[in-house]
Amino acid sequence: MTPGPTPVAPETLLAMAEPIIHHRSPQFSAILAEVEEGLKFVFQTKNDVLILVASGTGAMEGAVTNFLSAGDKALVVRGGKFGERWGAICEAYGVKALALDVEWGKSIRPEVIETALKNEKGIKAVYIQAHETSTGAKYPVEAIGNIVHQYPETIFVVDAISALGVYDLKTDDWHVDIMVSGSQKALMLPPGLAFASVSDKAWGLQKVATLPRYYFDFAKERKSLAKNSGAYTSAVSLIVGLQQVLKQIKAMGLEAIFARNKRLSEATKAGVKALGLKLYAEESPSEALTAILAPAGINGQDVVKVMREKYGVTIAGGQDQAKGKIFRISHMGYVNEFDVIVALSALELGLKDLGYAIELGAGVKAAEEVFSQ
Amino acid sequence: MTPGPTPVAPETLLAMAEPIIHHRSPQFSAILAEVEEGLKFVFQTKNDVLILVASGTGAMEGAVTNFLSAGDKALVVRGGKFGERWGAICEAYGVKALALDVEWGKSIRPEVIETALKNEKGIKAVYIQAHETSTGAKYPVEAIGNIVHQYPETIFVVDAISALGVYDLKTDDWHVDIMVSGSQKALMLPPGLAFASVSDKAWGLQKVATLPRYYFDFAKERKSLAKNSGAYTSAVSLIVGLQQVLKQIKAMGLEAIFARNKRLSEATKAGVKALGLKLYAEESPSEALTAILAPAGINGQDVVKVMREKYGVTIAGGQDQAKGKIFRISHMGYVNEFDVIVALSALELGLKDLGYAIELGAGVKAAEEVFSQ
Numbered sequence: 173m174t175p176g177p178t179p180v181a182p183e184t185l186l187a188m189a190e191p192i193i194h195h196r197s198p199q200f201s202a203i204l205a206e207v208e209e210g211l212k213f214v215f216q217t218k219n220d221v222l223i224l225v226a227s228g229t230g231a232m233e234g235a236v237t238n239f240l241s242a243g244d245k246a247l248v249v250r251g252g253k254f255g256e257r258w259g260a261i262c263e264a265y266g267v268k269a270l271a272l273d274v275e276w277g278k279s280i281r282p283e284v285i286e287t288a289l290k291n292e293k294g295i296k297a298v299y300i301q302a303h304e305t306s307t308g309a310k311y312p313v314e315a316i317g318n319i320v321h322q323y324p325e326t327i328f329v330v331d332a333i334s335a336l337g338v339y340d341l342k343t344d345d346w347h348v349d350i351m352v353s354g355s356q357k358a359l360m361l362p363p364g365l366a367f368a369s370v371s372d373k374a375w376g377l378q379k380v381a382t383l384p385r386y387y388f389d390f391a392k393e394r395k396s397l398a399k400n401s402g403a404y405t406s407a408v409s410l411i412v413g414l415q416q417v418l419k420q421i422k423a424m425g426l427e428a429i430f431a432r433n434k435r436l437s438e439a440t441k442a443g444v445k446a447l448g449l450k451l452y453a454e455e456s457p458s459e460a461l462t463a464i465l466a467p468a469g470i471n472g473q474d475v476v477k478v479m480r481e482k483y484g485v486t487i488a489g490g491q492d493q494a495k496g497k498i499f500r501i502s503h504m505g506y507v508n509e510f511d512v513i514v515a516l517s518a519l520e521l522g523l524k525d526l527g528y529a530i531e532l533g534a535g536v537k538a539a540e541e542v543f544s545q
Numbered sequence: 546m547t548p549g550p551t552p553v554a555p556e557t558l559l560a561m562a563e564p565i566i567h568h569r570s571p572q573f574s575a576i577l578a579e580v581e582e583g584l585k586f587v588f589q590t591k592n593d594v595l596i597l598v599a600s601g602t603g604a605m606e607g608a609v610t611n612f613l614s615a616g617d618k619a620l621v622v623r624g625g626k627f628g629e630r631w632g633a634i635c636e637a638y639g640v641k642a643l644a645l646d647v648e649w650g651k652s653i654r655p656e657v658i659e660t661a662l663k664n665e666k667g668i669k670a671v672y673i674q675a676h677e678t679s680t681g682a683k684y685p686v687e688a689i690g691n692i693v694h695q696y697p698e699t700i701f702v703v704d705a706i707s708a709l710g711v712y713d714l715k716t717d718d719w720h721v722d723i724m725v726s727g728s729q730k731a732l733m734l735p736p737g738l739a740f741a742s743v744s745d746k747a748w749g750l751q752k753v754a755t756l757p758r759y760y761f762d763f764a765k766e767r768k769s770l771a772k773n774s775g776a777y778t779s780a781v782s783l784i785v786g787l788q789q790v791l792k793q794i795k796a797m798g799l800e801a802i803f804a805r806n807k808r809l810s811e812a813t814k815a816g817v818k819a820l821g822l823k824l825y826a827e828e829s830p831s832e833a834l835t836a837i838l839a840p841a842g843i844n845g846q847d848v849v850k851v852m853r854e855k856y857g858v859t860i861a862g863g864q865d866q867a868k869g870k871i872f873r874i875s876h877m878g879y880v881n882e883f884d885v886i887v888a889l890s891a892l893e894l895g896l897k898d899l900g901y902a903i904e905l906g907a908g909v910k911a912a913e914e915v916f917s918q
Contacts, residue, residue: 177565177781185562188782192550192735194859225600225737226760227777233760264759354778362565362782364598364737384757386637387599387606404600405727408550409561409735486567 173515174488175305175334175461177356177363178505180413181420184360188413195408201400203415208397210418214336214359214426215351217343217369222393224366225407228333228354231366233261234388235329235350239297239374241382242266246297247288249280249311252304253491254331262299265383270295276494277307277463279456282315289323296377297327302335306491308463308500309453317346327374333357336367337421338433338460338504349374355410358433358460360417360505364410370394433459436503436512439539443516444501446538447523447530452498461502463490470526472499478525483518509543546888547861548678548707548834550729550736551878553786554793557733561786568781574773576788581770583791587709587732587799588724588742590716595766597739598780601706601727604739606634607761608702608723612670612747614755615639619670620661622653622684625677626864627704635672638756643668649867650680650836652829655688662696669750670700675708679864681836681873682826687719694720700747706730709740710794711806711833711877722747731806731833733878734786743767806832809876809885812912816889817874819911820896820903825871834875836863843899845872851898856891882916 193200204223211221224230236258240246244267248258251274262269272288274280280300289295298320303310313330320328327349332341336351337358343351348371355365370378370390378391389403396403421429437459441451444464452463466472473496476489490498501515516535523530566573577596584594597603609631613619617640621631624647635642645661647653653673662668671693676683686703693701700722705714709724710731716724721744728738743751743763751764762776769776794802810832814824817837825836839845846869849862863871874888889908896903 174567176778177568180565180782182562185564188735189555189558189562191558192553192729194547194861195550195736196861197853197859225598226603227598227780229777230599230603230760261759264762265757356565356778362561362780363568363778364780364783384638386634387603388760389637404602405549405729405736407600407735407737409553410737480570486570488567488569 173501173503173507173511174486175357175500175502175504176354178358178360178502179507180360180362181506184413184416187416188409190412193408195406196401200406200408203411204400204406207411207414207418210422211367214418214421215343215369216341216345217351219343219369219371220394220397221367221369222390222397223402223406223411224368224388224393225364225404226366227363228352228366229257230388231352231354231368232257232331234385234390235352235368236261236267237265237383237385237388238390239327239377239381240265240267241380243268244296245270245292245294246299247272247285247295249274249300251278251280251309252276252306254301254305258299258331277309277452279309279311279453282312282319285316286319289319289326295326297329299329300331302330302332302341303458303460305334305461306494307453308451308458308461310456310458313341313348314346317348321347327377334460334504335458337429339430343369355414358504359414361410361413364407365414433504435542436507436509437462439509439512439542440501440503440516442542443512443535443539444519447520447535452494460504461500463498463500465498466496467528470528471496474526475499475519475522478522479518482525483521485515485518487515512539546874546876546880546884547859548730548873548875548877549727551731551733551875552880553733553735554879557786557789560789561782563785566781568779569774573779573781576784577773577779580784580787580791583795584740587791587794588716589714589718590724590742592716592742592744593767593770594740594742595763595770596775596779596784597741597761597766598737598777599739600736601725601739602630603761604725604727604741605630605704607758607763608725608741609634609640610638610756610758610761611763612700612750612754613638613640614753616641617669618643618665618667619672620645620658620668622647622673624651624653624682625649625679627674627678631672631704650682650825652682652684652826655685655692658689659692662692662699668699670702672702673704675703675705675714676831676833678707678834679867680826681824681831681834683829683831686714686721690719690721700750707833707877708831710802712803716742728783728787731877732787733790734783737780737783738787806877808915809880809882810835812882812885812915813874813876813889815915816885816908816912817892820893820908825867833877834873836871836873838871839869840901843901844869847899848872848892848895851895852891855898856894858888858891860888885912
């Protein structure tokens with residue numbers, strides 16, 4: 173129940189356990205063509221979706237190095253560990269990252285982006301998260317997309333690594349030029365694949381971008397993709413798993429999946445609130461995970477530890493400045509109602525062990541009330 | 546029977562099909578610690594072996610960007626597609642690649658490296674392959690290592706992506722500062738992991754290297770590895786597979802594995818010679834694969850095609866300038882005597898279909914003679 177790697181369905185695991193096929197064979201090309209169509213469906217885009225062998229951070233790096241040049245200016249929303257990562261990647265490559273710092277746990281108002289773009293000329297890119305996984309706060313992607321769209325020289329880049337496939341993210345309609353994702357979250361696969369959709373506007377910027385790049389060369393990947401192949405050796409077993417997952421997602425439909433995730437999220441949030449706990453990202457919580465403030469006198473890391481060691485339920489702790497202060501329960505991907513019930517039950521038992529005064533069963537009851545509606 | 550991805554053993558595939566574990570859990574840390582020890586055994590090194598989520602090319606890029614600065618000079622041996630890749634990575638990052646061009650199919654004499662290092666002061670790194678997978682030619686790693694070792698300011702970097710675990714490569718004894726490898730070759734795993742061992746001499750250079758890097762930041766990976774974790778989300782399922790494979794390799798012993806590969810290589814080479822065919826890399830053939838010149842009037846790609854489509858045996862064609870001119874049969878990793886027999890049999894049948902006059906069974910007979918010794 174962590175925000176990635178998430179559980180993988182047994183049928184996907186077994187599909188990946190089939191004998192390995194060659195990455196330059198017609199058999200693999202056919203699979204890749206099908207996977208590409210499926211990715212476009214999930215990304216809600218007509219653009220190419222590039223497939224990289226990397227963790228999601230690799231695609232984030234490529235979303236900087238392929239589109240900017242040293243000395244370029246970029247807006248970076250920093251409201252947690254992953255916003256900070258956008259800033260760190262920009263800095264590593266000599267891009268001037270103009271940081272819009274957001275208090276951890278809070279969201280960003282679109283007007284802040286609008287003002288920044290108005291006041292500072294020549295910003296080449298705006299880098300945000302769909303939600304900040306380290307805090308659980310969701311960002312207003314659609315509204316920001318509409319703002320950045322008015323600037324023909326500025327691209328809008330969204331890290332949706334743990335958001336894509338959880339809730340609605342309309343890449344094309346919302347003017348997201350580069351949408352980045354990864355395999356190990358709502359796509360219900362092991363880690364190892366990263367994705368990036370790239371708009372025509374972004375390809376225009378790519379033509380004049382001079383930052384150095386080789387492995388994450390998006391133009392080279394695009395060229396290979398047109399021939400249904402990867403620029404380097406594709407992670408064939410993960411692609412075979414992806415084929416399975418995308419079939420299931422298509423069969424279920426995006427709206428049904430989003431509704432399902434919303435329900436699991438609401439039940440989890442209702443459950444923790446019924447235990448007297450507070451959400452870390454109260455004003456704009458994401459449907460992908462629930463970040464919870466550890467109660468006074470209890471360290472969030474101890475909650476994670478007791479749940480894992482005594483009850484066998486793995487949730488995530490806080491990161492960096494939120495370490496010890498929060499703990500996080502994810503409910504995206506291959507997770508159902510009773511996984512939420514089990515997590516809440518283990519949380520109740522664990523909190524009681526740690527000396528927090530709760531009524532056992534209260535969280536589970538509140539979640540069941542959501543499910544029974 | 547291609548030089549990667551190679552077949553994966555069923556027990557490894559099934560180990561990877563176990564439920565996913567979290568990359569920051571004590572359970573995963575214990576596995577990673579065991580895997581790191583196993584990698585040191587296979588790499589024959591006391592140095593850290595970094596584990597990256599990437600194709601092998603990602604580790605090659607890191608072997609440039611972590612150790613050099615823009616304008617630095619590097620020697621690059623270019624005797625095929627992968628030597629050219631070293632050159633291209635250097636150029637992409639503004640490193641002056643001094644190319645030692647080798648005719649495709651030939652090896653390089655160590656004296657050439659010695660002379661180049663003597664004549665051109667200030668060379669920071671020498672980049673070679675253990676063998677050039679695109680031609681099947683093996684390079685004299687030990688001899689070159691002894692030469693580069695005499696230059697305290699120059700590191701020796703070897704691409705052993707398709708060589709490690711096939712034949713003897715003594716990282717430490719042969720003074721290889723950075724040995725690069727990948728999961729999908731002799732390590733008998735699906736693609737998705739890249740490795741790089743890094744010597745103290747190389748870490749010294751890293752301290753002053755200023756090329757930009759983020760995802761492939763070796764210092765960050767080293768720091769994470771010391772805590773039995775990866776800098777980003779580890780490819781957990783591949784690491785679990787690697788744990789299995791390394792156990793098998795340790796149990797079998799490196800010498801036995803090298804002897805086995807040698808035997809498979811000798812049988813394959815004897816078989817194709819018995820059919821009147823010539824090796825592409827006659828003077829210094831690698832044990833990992835056999836690159837064969839297509840007979841006059843026959844296109845190498847047609848040999849690949851008929852073997853795959855009519856006989857269900859996948860071998861590799863030539864790449865770039867060798868395309869059509871050669872075909873390549875690999876025999877590394879999870880391959881046994883009868884895989885070689887089947888490949889030779891399919892080759893005989895395919896060549897006959899293509900109008901090449903051969904005596905059916907002659908190649909298989911020659912291979913059997915090697916095996917019966």
